[in-house]
Amino acid sequence: MPNLTNRQQNLLQLANQLSQNLVNNNTGTANNVGLNKNVSLDLPGIDFDAGLNLGLGSDDRTGAPADPPPTTPTTLRDVLLGLVNEQVEVTTPFGPVTGTLIAVRDDYVVLVETDGAQALVPFENIELVSEL
Amino acid sequence: MFQDTFAAEMATRVGSRVEVATDNNLVEGILSTVTTNLVLVIEVDTGYGDNTNLYLSVDSINFVRFPAAAA
Numbered sequence: 001m002p003n004l005t006n007r008q009q010n011l012l013q014l015a016n017q018l019s020q021n022l023v024n025n026n027t028g029t030a031n032n033v034g035l036n037k038n039v040s041l042d043l044p045g046i047d048f049d050a051g052l053n054l055g056l057g058s059d060d061r062t063g064a065p066a067d068p069p070p071t072t073p074t075t076l077r078d079v080l081l082g083l084v085n086e087q088v089e090v091t092t093p094f095g096p097v098t099g100t101l102i103a104v105r106d107d108y109v110v111l112v113e114t115d116g117a118q119a120l121v122p123f124e125n126i127e128l129v130s131e132l
Numbered sequence: 133m134f135q136d137t138f139a140a141e142m143a144t145r146v147g148s149r150v151e152v153a154t155d156n157n158l159v160e161g162i163l164s165t166v167t168t169n170l171v172l173v174i175e176v177d178t179g180y181g182d183n184t185n186l187y188l189s190v191d192s193i194n195f196v197r198f199p200a201a202a203a
Binding site for chain 1: 133134135136137138141142153154155156158190191193194195196197198199200
């Protein structure tokens with residue numbers, strides 16, 4: 001190593017030892033747990049670049065899948081179950097029934113109208129449901 | 133609080149004043165009998181005439197309204 005002072009040679013030797021340790025650490029792990037090391041050293045006349053990245057999480061590729069998209073109702077009953085305790089209008093061939101949806105059972109729903117009357121509406125005759 | 137099926141819930145309310153809507157009719161009266169397929173409503177005549185028995189198919193009912201009891 002010509003043209004290097006003793007101090008530069010010592011520093012270069014230390015840098016080599018350090019980089020060797022980093023390589024050993026990175027290759028010694030069986031699985032990637034997110035620990036990456038990079039170190040940056042500036043030496044006179046010598047460029048040695050590395051980086052330090054401490055990722056505390058596990059590898060994204062092996063983690064849990066992303067959150068599923070919001071589920072959309074597939075049946076009229078599913079829609080009604082999502083509207084319990086809401087003001088709704090349920091339309092039948094005879095006409096609309098408006099009130100607070102208080103219960104959804106196997107084949108009918110229960111609404112409480114503004115005057116306190118309870119209305120039972122079977123699913124099979126519901127044409128339209130809208131949230132008010 | 134409520135029965136699982138429409139007919140079973142109706143059966144718990146026999147004797148109540150009721151309004152029953154079908155596609156083309158609105159019947160008001162006293163809920164008298166409920167079976168799996170049939171509902172009997174007695175239409176109350178305020179005069180001196182006979183009361184009218186109205187039989188409705190459960191499948192034809194659009195909705196049933198139970199008015200709030202008067203205070």
